[in-house]
Amino acid sequence: MDIETATRQLRAIGHDTRLQLYRLLVRAGPGGLPVGEVQARLGLPGSTLSHHLRRLVDTGLVRQDRHGTSLICTAVYPAMQGLVDYLAGECCADAPDAETATAPPERAG
Amino acid sequence: MDIETATRQLRAIGHDTRLQLYRLLVRAGPGGLPVGEVQARLGLPGSTLSHHLRRLVDTGLVRQDRHGTSLICTAVYPAMQGLVDYLAGECCADAPDAETATAPPERAG
DNA sequence: GCGCTATTTCCATGGATATCGAAACAGCTA
DNA sequence: TAGCTGTTTCGATATCCATGGAAATAGCGC
Numbered sequence: 623m624d625i626e627t628a629t630r631q632l633r634a635i636g637h638d639t640r641l642q643l644y645r646l647l648v649r650a651g652p653g654g655l656p657v658g659e660v661q662a663r664l665g666l667p668g669s670t671l672s673h674h675l676r677r678l679v680d681t682g683l684v685r686q687d688r689h690g691t692s693l694i695c696t697a698v699y700p701a702m703q704g705l706v707d708y709l710a711g712e713c714c715a716d717a718p719d720a721e722t723a724t725a726p727p728e729r730a731g
Numbered sequence: 732m733d734i735e736t737a738t739r740q741l742r743a744i745g746h747d748t749r750l751q752l753y754r755l756l757v758r759a760g761p762g763g764l765p766v767g768e769v770q771a772r773l774g775l776p777g778s779t780l781s782h783h784l785r786r787l788v789d790t791g792l793v794r795q796d797r798h799g800t801s802l803i804c805t806a807v808y809p810a811m812q813g814l815v816d817y818l819a820g821e822c823c824a825d826a827p828d829a830e831t832a833t834a835p836p837e838r839a840g
Numbered sequence: 841g842c843g844c845t846a847t848t849t850c851c852a853t854g855g856a857t858a859t860c861g862a863a864a865c866a867g868c869t870a
Numbered sequence: 871t872a873g874c875t876g877t878t879t880c881g882a883t884a885t886c887c888a889t890g891g892a893a894a895t896a897g898c899g900c
Binding site: 748773776777778779782783797799800836 | 857858859860861862866867868
Binding site: 666667670671674688689690 | 886887889890891892896897898
């Protein structure tokens with residue numbers, strides 16, 4: 623997990639509609655949901671939804687698989703897990719001794 | 732932690748410069764760093780840095796305290812902890828049974 | 841191939857963000 | 871008060887982002 627990937631994923635879910643969308647897919651479970659179903663539940667125009675979905679897919683947080691004419695959207699759990707792990711490990715250590723314990727030596731300075 | 736706060740915080744760190752900035756403050760520990768020191772380390776113009784810092788302070792991820800003429804910036808650990816907790820709990824449960832545990836009845840089917 | 845449903849791309853528009861120089865402001869010291 | 875250092879606000883510009891209607895594409899069944 624590099625910092626660039628992290629920021630892109632963070633920005634992807636840093637939007638009300640997209641976070642709701644992602645939550646919906648997470649709760650739908652491994653079976654996922656077709657785009658049309660998501661559209662019906664969130665009440666969004668197709669083009670807008672497609673735009674947001676693309677963003678999530680693009681950053682690896684969501685996967686899409688064809689199933690007939692429908693496109694099934696599924697939350698990619700490991701991706702979010704990796705992001706949470708990154709935040710907790712790299713950024714969220716609640717003590718400065720993390721520098722000597724888990725954090726790599728400061729490269730920037 | 733409501734979804735609106737979550738998205739705002741996510742968007743705040745969903746930016747390369749701001750995530751680097753936040754990491755820097757986390758690694759600096761509870762003692763924090765003055766703005767000038769951060770500016771020197773990241774090599775940013777003061778106005779740009781101030782803009783980003785304001786964003787982080789505004790969302791509660793960073794705190795600022797006067798110390799003479801310097802302004803000490805400190806990472807607010809509980810804020811990030813809350814965000815990580817929210818992501819892990821609300822969004823990152825790898826099973827649909829989260830619906831029966833915490834989810835509202837949006838289970839239209 | 842034709843028609844049907846599901847989904848995306850195209851295009852335009854309005855709004856938010858990022859950037860940074862210049863000037864203003866805050867607090868200390870003499 | 872004058873002057874110094876540290877930090878923010880002002881102002882302007884370029885860029886990215888969000889939104890959604892209309893047209894195009896993808897796959898299925900006949």
